[in-house]
Amino acid sequence: MEFMDVIRKRRSIRRYKPDPVPEQEIRYIMEAARLAPSWANTQCWRFVVVTDQAIKDRVGAAGNRWIAKAPAIVVACAEPTQPGIKGDQHYYMLDIGIAMEHLVLAAAERGLGTCWIGWFDEAKVKEALGVPENMRVVASTPLGYPAEDPAPRDRKSLEEVFSYNQY
Numbered sequence: 100m101e102f103m104d105v106i107r108k109r110r111s112i113r114r115y116k117p118d119p120v121p122e123q124e125i126r127y128i129m130e131a132a133r134l135a136p137s138w139a140n141t142q143c144w145r146f147v148v149v150t151d152q153a154i155k156d157r158v159g160a161a162g163n164r165w166i167a168k169a170p171a172i173v174v175a176c177a178e179p180t181q182p183g184i185k186g187d188q189h190y191y192m193l194d195i196g197i198a199m200e201h202l203v204l205a206a207a208e209r210g211l212g213t214c215w216i217g218w219f220d221e222a223k224v225k226e227a228l229g230v231p232e233n234m235r236v237v238a239s240t241p242l243g244y245p246a247e248d249p250a251p252r253d254r255k256s257l258e259e260v261f262s263y264n265q266y
């Protein structure tokens with residue numbers, strides 16, 4: 100699939116078929132995340148792929164309960180002190196964002212659905228997954244074959260999102 104087709108095809112998917120995600124597909128999308136760029140190549144990330152139903156239920160109960168119905172949930176964790184901090188900007192958030200979007204687009208290319216999840220109780224997710232004290236849980240996504248085909252959401256026009264030379 101052409102790169103722009105993958106970008107256009109991706110949607111936030113909130114309903115999933117029960118079919119498990121094959122191991123080779125999990126490895127394919129994790130490889131896409133692994134190859135992401137990061138601050139000084141620090142690669143501060145660690146991803147936990149949750150397939151156990153009881154653990155998925157605990158991760159779902161930390162925020163978006165519906166994600167527990169997906170066959171897998173990928174949880175993105177980061178060690179926050181490795182990448183730079185510039186003023187009040189913490190680059191581990193950016194590094195995780197890039198790696199997660201690699202993962203999300205690779206999933207879309209393979210016909211798999213995802214949905215960025217940013218709203219959750221971090222302490223509950225950390226406890227459910229045994230995430231070490233020094234790590235932050237930044238985001239997660241359900242992963243599986245879509246059981247819905249949502250229409251694209253509106254986006255701002257090109258004119259609204261960029262300009263040349265001056266803001």
Ligand SMILES: Cc1cc2nc3c(=O)[nH]c(=O)nc-3n(C[C@H](O)[C@H](O)[C@H](O)COP(=O)(O)O)c2cc1C
Nearest residue numbers: 109110111112163214215216217218219238251252
């Ligand atoms: C950083 C981030 C956090 C998000 N958190 C949630 C969330 O907690 N729950 C949810 O249902 N969707 C969440 N979303 C999905 C957005 O609502 C969605 O991307 C947006 O409405 C555009 O729709 P689309 O992804 O289908 O293009 C999040 C998206 C991003 C990028």
